[in-house]
Amino acid sequence: MTPIDPAQAEPHPYTREMAMIHRIFRRESRLMTTLVAAVPPGDHARAAVLAGAWRAYVVGLHLHHSGEDELLWPALRPHLDGEAERLALMEAQHHALDEGLTRVGGLMDRWAAGAAEPDRDELVAALREHHELLCEHLDAEETTVMPLVAAHVGAEQWHAVGERGLAETPRDRLMIALGAVLEDASASERAEFVGRLPLPARLVWRLAGQRQYRREMRRIRGAWADGPLPDGAAGAPEPSGP
Incomplete structure (x- = not known):
């Protein structure tokens, strides 16, 4: 989430940027599958480049989700009555995505070490699975949770999530x-x-x-x-x- 010029501050959270940020993860997870699948067997240099790009992607996704788990959902939860299951779903999906990232990370490391075709193909299948699960989660968040954030979370609380992500992003x-x-x-x-x-x-x-x-x-x-x-x-x- 963007650092805001104080002169541009709004009384309500700028939730439109959530969809913009989600586009990054949809695009990069889809593209990573395409890029890995195109690497010829034995191309260690190209495999190393993509493994590095994958690690940067994981850091970004982790910062995004941890900001929600630790700052955004707690700010929203007191305002929910019968809708708390929506946050429970978000947290469960975050957990499932973390498990998938761990699996993909292991496959990515193995493929980067040898650039072997069977390892590449197994990795591509895991990347496709990650992309599908991620898109399911992002769709659910945008349609069922962001309207609640817009209604119940203050601009200052929203801004704090962005500031935390900004502070943890390498300069x-x-x-x-x-x-x-x-x-x-x-x-x-x-x-x-x-x-x-x-x-x-x-x-x-x-x-x-x-x-x-x-x-x-x-x-x-x-x-x-x-x-x-x-x-x-x-x-x-x-x-x-x-």
């Missing part, structure tokens, strides 16, 4: 995280999201962050990095250079 990954949010956003979403950032963050994104994100995506995606990438705001010019 050298902040522009990567921002680019990931903006990549599939509409022009209006990009303009609103970037407009809510503090001015220094907007400047860093425009001057250096976009290039950093493009380089990272080209390194990870290879031939899949040819699509449109985020420009940071509606009408912003494409940066020159790599």
Whole structure:
């Protein structure tokens, strides 16, 4: 969740960004399956790149879910009467996803060590399973829990979740995280999201962050990095250079 410029603060939680963040995990979990499946047997260098990308993905998903478990759900729970089962479902799905991540992580390490075709194929099957479970969870969260958050959680509590995630994100990954949010956003979403950032963050994104994100995506995606990438705001010019 984005750090908010105090001048842009709202009296209600900015829950629209949850769908934007969820797009990251839907996209990257789907794409990881495609990228791993395309690696030829024995390509240790490519396997190492994707294993590193997977570890970064897991860190991001863990930060997202732990922020909900430790800050967001406790803030919401006192306001629920007969709807507490919705949070129980979220927590159960988080647990199931954690177990799946552990399994995929073991398969990823084994495949990265040898880049063998049977290990790759087993990993691809586990990645598909993770993607399906993740999408089921994100769909349920957006349709059944986010409306409750919008109704019962204050903007300050919502902001605290974002601040916690921001504080735990390595500084050298902040522009990567921002680019990931903006990549599939509409022009209006990009303009609103970037407009809510503090001015220094907007400047860093425009001057250096976009290039950093493009380089990272080209390194990870290879031939899949040819699509449109985020420009940071509606009408912003494409940066020159790599």
